Structures are given as structure tokens and as C-alpha cells.
Amino acid sequence: MADDAAGVSTPYGGTYKRPLRTRTRSGCLPCRSRKRKCDGARPRCRNCEFRGDGCAWGVKVSFHPSRALTLSAEDEASLLDVEQQRRADNTEQADADEPHQFVDDTNDIVEFFEGDYVAPSSPISDVDDPVVNHEAESQTDTELHTVHFVESSTPDDQNLVQGSWKAAEEAPGLNARAQQQILPLITADTGAHQAPALHTETVVSYTAPFSLGQAIFSDAAPLPDLDLPVSKTEQAHLMTAYLRETGTWCETTDSEKHFTVKSIHSMMESRAFVAAALALSSRQVDTLRGRQRQTALELYQYTIRLLIYQDPSEADTSILATCTLLCVYEMMASSVSEWRRHLNGCAGLLKSRNWKGCSRGIIKSCFWAFARIDIWAAFIIGQTTLLSTTCWVENDSIPAVSAAAAASGDIDDYCNLAILIFAKIINLIAHNPPSPRISAAHRVTMTEDLWKDLSIWWKFRPRHACPLLREEPRGSGNPFPTVVFTTSAAICGNTFFHAGSILLLETGLVSSSSTEKELSDPIWHARELGGLSISNESHANWVNHLQPLFIAGRVLANTSRWGGRLLETQPADTYDDCFGDGEEYALEKLALLKQLARIEKETGWKTSDRSAELRRLWGFA
Structure with a gap:
């Protein structure tokens, strides 16, 4: 160290000082954590691009000396206003006649965050x-x-x-x-x-x-022009995944495929749309590959x-x-x-x-x-839909829409009517217990009207909205019927029909004499839901099957209400002792859990929460 300070002699009799070498921290965070040399390229260095990892950079922070011990006048004024307002609120609420006492305001704080x-x-x-x-x-x-x-x-x-x-x-x-x-x-x-x-x-x-x-x-x-926080290569990969998978999730009843085909070129002119599409695709790809990156979050921001x-x-x-x-x-x-x-x-x-x-x-x-x-x-939290169903469509006549669909071969509008009817059902059961504004007689009338709408929808289904193939289960394989549809819209419409039928039947306000015996059986609808989900590998519908499959599983948990009608139509050899001799519908429950796990594995859509809830309902947890 002394030699470094004094200098080094040269062969020619002179001396020079060695340059002081200091370590720098100018590389990205992943390279610094791996102790690798970083080329400093932004937004993504060469090492991170080669590894396929997210490239993050540290933030240089400095503080002005004047802020070390004191606040600015503006900050002091803001804090003073907050304190005075707080004191004023406390003064209004305090009772001068009562002595001071400690008050537990934990619940108020929780309500503040939840309210x-x-x-x-x-x-x-x-x-x-x-x-x-x-x-x-x-x-x-x-x-x-x-x-x-x-x-x-x-x-x-x-x-x-x-x-x-x-x-x-x-x-x-x-x-x-x-x-x-x-x-x-x-x-x-x-x-x-x-x-x-x-x-x-x-x-x-x-x-x-x-x-x-x-x-x-x-x-x-x-706002200045900002580059996307991903490279061109990554953009191409994510957009390809969007067109093949995540974009189709919004096209369940859109046969023209506006999100991925018909309108995608005009949508790509919007930077916000491109970033949102890449963010959704990145989240799905990362979930499927089991990796945690900041790319999706950066695109979201x-x-x-x-x-x-x-x-x-x-x-x-x-x-x-x-x-x-x-x-x-x-x-x-x-x-x-x-x-x-x-x-x-x-x-x-x-x-x-x-x-x-x-x-x-x-x-x-x-x-x-x-x-x-x-x-x-709305179904999960027990509230009504954000938009009133009265303004969804201009023509909600089921026979008229059915005739138009049969003439054009486009069943999108007809299947959307099933979604509309289901939304009305959700808004009806959201007032459970009944609202004081809705009388018991009016509630029964509304339920009967919605049940009539579902029955008419089922009766007037166009040919393309009906199953191409249907077969009852045989043996000990799949306990659900095989129900094959040709279009994504047909799967969607029938899904909402069966799910809505179950919800109305669960109210106990539907008269069994007003419809066919098969349609008035919740267990039959539950089996149809399981069958159409397993039989049709449609990811656009699978991401919407999480709640319908939960509704079907909930029916199997309350079989005492339905009198065991499923056992009358099922072959005896379809019930093994996988859950014990006394377990009803064991194969059906196993198949539902497997289908939910399959949906999460193939789409990245989180289904584990609903699976765990079904296990608790069935007494497996």
C-alpha cells in the first residue's frame, strides 16, 4: 500500500502513480447478483436477453442536505391541516359528559379499507x-x-x-x-x-x-414517446401467444374473431392496446412455464x-x-x-x-x-351486475333471434341471449334474502318468468346451437355424458343455460309441473355441465367454466335435496369405492377436480381456490 501511495520507479529513473481502481455498480441487478459483466444495454442487456430473464435496474437515490432534519414549509402546512382536521373530527364525536376511555377502533379501520x-x-x-x-x-x-x-x-x-x-x-x-x-x-x-x-x-x-x-x-x-419495456424479439413471441391463446378468451361468442383477426390490425395502432395484450400474454406464458418475472407487471404499468x-x-x-x-x-x-x-x-x-x-x-x-x-x-360477491340488463340488447325476443340465427347460420346473438338470461338470474338471487322492495309474490313471478325464458331458449335452439354428438356414459370411465359442439358460441350458450337452470332450481320457486322432468333435475344439469366441459377442448370456454363447474359441484354436495335421481339413471358399475363405500357420486367429484386442474395446467387460469372450496363442501379437506 505504501508503494502504491509513493509511486513506482521506471527503468528510466522516473516514477508514476498507479491509477486508483474502484469497483463500479453500473450493471443490471441480475448481472450484479450473478457477478457477471454487464454490457449496460437498456432496456435489456445481452446477458438477460440470452438467458430469457427480466432485466431490472437499480435506482440511484440522493437526498438534499436541507431535508435531513427539517421539513419544508409546504409539508409542514399539509401535516398541520391533517392534524387539525383529525382533532376537529375527534372533538365532534367526543362526549363532554363522559370520562375519557380507551376505544378499540380496529373494526372501523378494517371497514375503512373494505368500504x-x-x-x-x-x-x-x-x-x-x-x-x-x-x-x-x-x-x-x-x-x-x-x-x-x-x-x-x-x-x-x-x-x-x-x-x-x-x-x-x-x-x-x-x-x-x-x-x-x-x-x-x-x-x-x-x-x-x-x-x-x-x-x-x-x-x-x-x-x-x-x-x-x-x-x-x-x-x-x-407524455413523451416511450419504448415498450420488452425487446422486439420478446414482443413477437408474446404477440404470437396472444393471437393463439389469450386473445381468443374474449371471442367466446365472437365468430368473426375481432380480438385476434378482424380488428387486430387497427387495434395494433394503439400503444395501450399492444401493451395490454402483451401484458396478458406474458402473465399467461409465465404461469404455464412456472417462472416469476417482472415483464407482465412492467407491461401493465x-x-x-x-x-x-x-x-x-x-x-x-x-x-x-x-x-x-x-x-x-x-x-x-x-x-x-x-x-x-x-x-x-x-x-x-x-x-x-x-x-x-x-x-x-x-x-x-x-x-x-x-x-x-x-x-x-357479481355471482361471487352476491351483488347485481354493474350494467342494468335492460340496456344490454334492443331485441331480446328469443323466437325472433332464433329465426334470424337459423337463416344466417350465425348463432352468436342467440347464445348471447343465454348470457343475458343468466345475468337476470344473478340479479334476482343477489337479493337473497329478499329485498323489502320485492314482495314474495313478485319474486315467485320473476323466477317463473326467467325459467320460462330458459325453457324457450332451450326449445328454439338453432341447429348449430345443439350438440353434434351426444352419448350417455358407459362403464367406469368418464361419469359424465359426451356432449360435442361445433362452435365456441354453442358451448358458451349451453353452459349458461345449464348453470342458470341450477340456480333457479336451487331457489325452490320453480314448479316441477311447469316443465319436463329432465329439465327440472339439477343433477342432470350438473352432469351436462361436466360433460360439455370435458368433451370440448375450448380454452376460450374453459376460462369461463370455473364458476359453472363450481355450481355443478355444489349440487353434488347437496344431493339429499334432489332425492338421488342420478343413481336411478347411472349404471351400478360406475360407482367404485375410491372415496369409500358410502361416498355418493365419487367419480363425478373426481372428474370435476381433474377438469379444474386440467384447466389451470393448460390455460394458466387459477382454479385451485374453487377446487379447495369444493373439497371443503364435499368434506374432503
């Missing part, structure tokens, strides 16, 4: 409240100008919240005023991810922290960054398609409270543009994709 939260800078639409939404006949333009979006709920919620903070904080062009309005809304939602009382069935009415056009309303600087700069008055069909993909992104693996927040945004955009299920093109495809997600969200 309504109003963003101070965003007008609230009636769409946030399903009950108000159904009763209101008109809304002002101001209420419809803001469409809400939220941060994703990935398996790692903490990383996501931090990532959403960073996405808004580092958004290029956002001035201090915009950041002050956006960042507090993100931090206010952090507790929702940490509250232990929050679970799948929790009813949450929430105003999202991200709003369409938030940056514009905050007078932020224009990129999409949100574009949406907060989108002028709501100029939101076109590409923005609607983007919102729909974000709903599917959340629905794939997140809790229902997460994806219903995005549904609020879609509902507001649909109402503000007066877009319906009878619209044409990509709008129609988006509407029915939204409707299916909205229905299952």
Missing part, C-alpha cells in the same frame, strides 16, 4: 354502486367523463404496490402537482392489500386510484401510464378493448375485488358512449367479454 374510498380529484359515476346504477335513469356528462383503473394484484402484492408507486412517480412529464394528486391515492390503497380481513368474497365498492385522463386533468406535461394520459373524450374502441384486456388480466389470477375495479372503468366507458351488446364490430365483442366477467364477479 368506499372516494378519490378527491375524480368525479364518481353511478356505476360504482350497482343498486343505484339499476335505479338511475340518467346521468350527467360530468359523471361519465372519468373512467377508473387500478394497479394489478399479482401474487406478490407488495411488489405490485411499490411498482405502481414507481410507475406514477417516474412517469415522464408528470409535474409535481400531478404526482401530488396521484401518489396519495396509491398509498391510500396500500392498506387494502395488507388487511387480513380482505378475501375473495369481500364486497368492495372502490374508486380506483388511476383514472383515464388523470394526467390531463392535472395539467401535466405531454406501461399500459396504466398511457391510460392516465388518455383524453376520455377521445377514448375510442381501442381504449375499450384495452380496458377489456386489463379486466381479463386481473381475472386470471387476482381476487374478485381487484378485477371488478377495472370492470367499473369498462362500465363507465360503455355507458358514456351508449355502446351495447347489439353494437357491431369490436364493440360487440368487448361488451360480451365484459358481460361474462361482470356476471361471474
